[in-house]
Amino acid sequence: MTDQSRSHSEGRDLFSKRLLDSARATFDMFAIYLGDQLGWYRTLADSGWITSTQLAEQTRTSERYAREWLEQQSVSGILEVEDETADATSRRFRIPAAHVEVLVDEDSLSFLAPMTQLLSGALHPLSDVLEAYRTGQGVPYEAYGANLRAGQARMNRPMYLKLLGSRWLPAIADVHERLRADPPACIADIGCGAGWSCIGMAKAYANVRVDGFDLDAPSVELAIRNVQDASLADRVHIHQCDAREAAVDGPFDLVTAFECIHDMPDPVRVLSTMRRLAGETGVVLVVDERVSHTFTTQSEEMDPMMYGWSLFHCLPVGMADRPSAATGTVMRADTLRVYALQAGFRDVGVLPIKNPLFRFYRLQM
Numbered sequence: 001m002t003d004q005s006r007s008h009s010e011g012r013d014l015f016s017k018r019l020l021d022s023a024r025a026t027f028d029m030f031a032i033y034l035g036d037q038l039g040w041y042r043t044l045a046d047s048g049w050i051t052s053t054q055l056a057e058q059t060r061t062s063e064r065y066a067r068e069w070l071e072q073q074s075v076s077g078i079l080e081v082e083d084e085t086a087d088a089t090s091r092r093f094r095i096p097a098a099h100v101e102v103l104v105d106e107d108s109l110s111f112l113a114p115m116t117q118l119l120s121g122a123l124h125p126l127s128d129v130l131e132a133y134r135t136g137q138g139v140p141y142e143a144y145g146a147n148l149r150a151g152q153a154r155m156n157r158p159m160y161l162k163l164l165g166s167r168w169l170p171a172i173a174d175v176h177e178r179l180r181a182d183p184p185a186c187i188a189d190i191g192c193g194a195g196w197s198c199i200g201m202a203k204a205y206a207n208v209r210v211d212g213f214d215l216d217a218p219s220v221e222l223a224i225r226n227v228q229d230a231s232l233a234d235r236v237h238i239h240q241c242d243a244r245e246a247a248v249d250g251p252f253d254l255v256t257a258f259e260c261i262h263d264m265p266d267p268v269r270v271l272s273t274m275r276r277l278a279g280e281t282g283v284v285l286v287v288d289e290r291v292s293h294t295f296t297t298q299s300e301e302m303d304p305m306m307y308g309w310s311l312f313h314c315l316p317v318g319m320a321d322r323p324s325a326a327t328g329t330v331m332r333a334d335t336l337r338v339y340a341l342q343a344g345f346r347d348v349g350v351l352p353i354k355n356p357l358f359r360f361y362r363l364q365m
């Protein structure tokens, strides 16, 4: 065998192994989706060692499916099995303590179960996405359904409740001061989704009034419910509105957009609205994906995953309306700078706030 054919067969085998590992990892994610949605992880966390019959009874699900799932989870190293040799229906399983926080604790910054819900949502209109690739059209946000909205909301909720008001905004000294001062400050939150960023800011700053804006009616309904459940309806108001038009008047002391500018077909018009809402003295803050500054195959950020979201959701959704900037998830700092300048801002500063997923931009008037 020549060196060339040896390196070909090694490369082929490595790549084949990589794809087989990817198939297994994909099934892991969708099996986690089942465990999350059926309440199986919650029950495992509450019960300790448990059989398939007990799990099915406690969650009113089918024993045969529960058994298959428990076996898949233990051979995949997500759950532990007490005695592999026991009879299939007497075998007992449990969730390792270290996995509980990641799979069950909705408040933890390590909570990742909703990533599987987000993936299910992103893949929901797969045939529409395929067709869009042929025609060059987009796929509307509504086509992605409830899993995408709920997965997005549950993924970001811990960050907005635990970091936004206690780390991120306090790191911007003048904004922090203004939000604590009198008269009470006003915040506009554009593309607020399920409202957790609005709630996080209102909880952290006891005087502020927050107006959240979103185009998507089911997200607005969800946000209103979340605000009511948080007993903040007196200070947090959610509006259904298109931020391209935004028939709303400022001025607001702070205008924010969390993880949404890259999804928008017309980011320049939305940024123009944000500039108008901030008036002469308000601050405009855009929080979006932390991706590499240039195209590189050696990314130190999460570019490969961000391209995945882009392929199936962010790019098609951003191309659903015309005209479209067709940004995609991998919106680089320079791209946002171009949009901001076109929207009339003087410049864009990157704030020194550390987060593995997000980069923080202050748009300068």
Ligand SMILES: C[S@@+](CC[C@H](N)C(=O)[O-])C[C@H]1O[C@@H](n2cnc3c(N)ncnc32)[C@H](O)[C@@H]1O
Residues within 6 Å of the ligand: 141, 152, 153, 156, 190, 191, 192, 193, 194, 197, 213, 214, 215, 216, 219, 241, 242, 243, 244, 257, 258, 259, 260, 263, 264, 265, 270
């Ligand atoms: C990826 S989600 C982010 C939601 C939320 N900010 C978060 O971080 O969880 C993007 C949101 O932008 C909203 N959106 C897209 N275009 C919009 C527009 N023109 N005006 C208002 N909201 C818009 C969508 O409806 C969606 O809720």
